Amino acid sequence: MRDRDATLVIGATGTTGRRVTAGLLAEGHRVKAAGRGATPVEGAQAVRFDWNDPSTWDAALDGADRAYLVPPIGSSDPAAVMLPFLRRARATGLRRAVLLSSSAIPEGGPAVGQVHRELPALVEQWAVLRPSxxxxxxxxxxxxxxxxxxxxxxxxxxxxxxxxxxDAEDIAAVAVRALTDARSPDTDLVxxxxxxxxxxxxxxxxxxxxxxxxxxxxxxxxxxxxxxxxxxxxxxxxxxxxxxxxxxxxxxxRTTDTVQRLTGRxxxxxxxxxxxxxxxxx
Missing domain, CATH: 3.90.25.10 (UDP-galactose 4-epimerase, domain 1)
Structure with a gap:
């Protein structure tokens, strides 16, 4: 096992995060399950993480080469904390990031749309999930x-x-593919x-x-x-x-073929x- 081969899942006990964590573990991937309470998740390494507390960032990033990013809940300006985190993550070796956004928020739009716009410049491989x-x-x-x-x-x-x-199950299944396939989508996915x-x-x-x-x-x-x-x-x-x-x-x-195309079902x-x-x- 390489020194840097873990996937950091932020919001690992949330609606999509817990499903992404389960999907990664089921495929044998090493997972760092991040949350403010460092809640234990069977099979994963629980780590404390708070978007608003930069002192928690380095420990969460240690050993991770990819990440699933759930924006801070209820924040009207997530870019204010997420962009500094992503710059720090790039410096520590994060190569791939999958960002959870929304079909209602375009690239460059309000809130997480600002993170969407900057993401391609901050990591080598990326995807932005925009679920309905x-x-x-x-x-x-x-x-x-x-x-x-x-x-x-x-x-x-x-x-x-x-x-x-x-279904959040389908969002998570797409996220797992975007995180682990040989090549990331490098686009946004509705x-x-x-x-x-x-x-x-x-x-x-x-x-x-x-x-x-x-x-x-x-x-x-x-x-x-x-x-x-x-x-x-x-x-x-x-x-x-x-x-x-x-x-x-x-x-x-609208409907899209994204789930079928990326997961095969x-x-x-x-x-x-x-x-x-x-x-x-x-």
Whole structure:
């Protein structure tokens, strides 16, 4: 085993990070599982990492030649910490990086779009994953999942707009290939499921699979913004509501062949996801 052959997974216990970690370990790769709590992950080396604490960076980077990068959660300016980290990583020998971004954020756009723009100059090999909205938004402790459980409703300002919802399992599978294949994609990759769905269709599928009636409540932009603003800063609430308005205008009504092309298998359907992760939870 070479001295530098580990993959650093930042956010290793998160929605995509834990799946990327599992996929790498299943293929026999050495993994440094990074997070603020250095949570133990069977088969991986747990390391403490905090984007906002540069004193944690060197230990996380030690022995790593590639990395899966999940931006700091809730940051409006992730480039402020991610770019200095990547410059440090290049100096310590990191050669390949796979960045998690979003289909809603183009290269050079706001937030992580700034990191996307700079990434090719900071590592030899790279990929930017730009998944559509996660199917996992409808399970766990997410706002949609809570509203489904509490009131049997999904509330959006997306109107009849459609979204190519993608399973985090498929995002992780693409990330593993981008991290470990002989050559990285060296491009950005928009990831979707096999079919774009409206929220009305999402509610209907959840109802059919779970046996519980779920409806889609159509809100205006202002209604959704104000609902979010009761919980989070107005600027962030406005941004989230604006994303729904973009969906209503057709911004996310697309599908791509990225998952099939990189993994050799088709992406999972929303119905299969609900059967696996929503229905068992009642």
């Amino acid at each position: 909205w996660f199917m996992q938004n409808f399970t766990g402790d997410t706002p949609h999942a809570r509203s489904i459980r509490e009131s049997g409703a999904i509330s959006t300002a997306a109107g009849d707009g459609r979204v190519g919802f993608v 990831l979707t499921g096999p079919r774009a769905l409206s929220y009305d269709e999402v509610a209907a599928i959840i109802s059919q699979v779970t046996g519980r009636t779920v409806v889609h409540r159509h809100l205006t932009f202002e209604e959704l913004r104000d609902r979010w603003a009761a919980e989070i800063p107005l600027e962030f609430a406005t941004m989230l509501a604006s994303m729904d308005r973009a969906i209503a205008a057709g911004a996310e009504d 088709p992406p999972g359907t929303f119905r299969t996801f609900v059967e696996r992760e929503v229905a068992p939870r009642g």
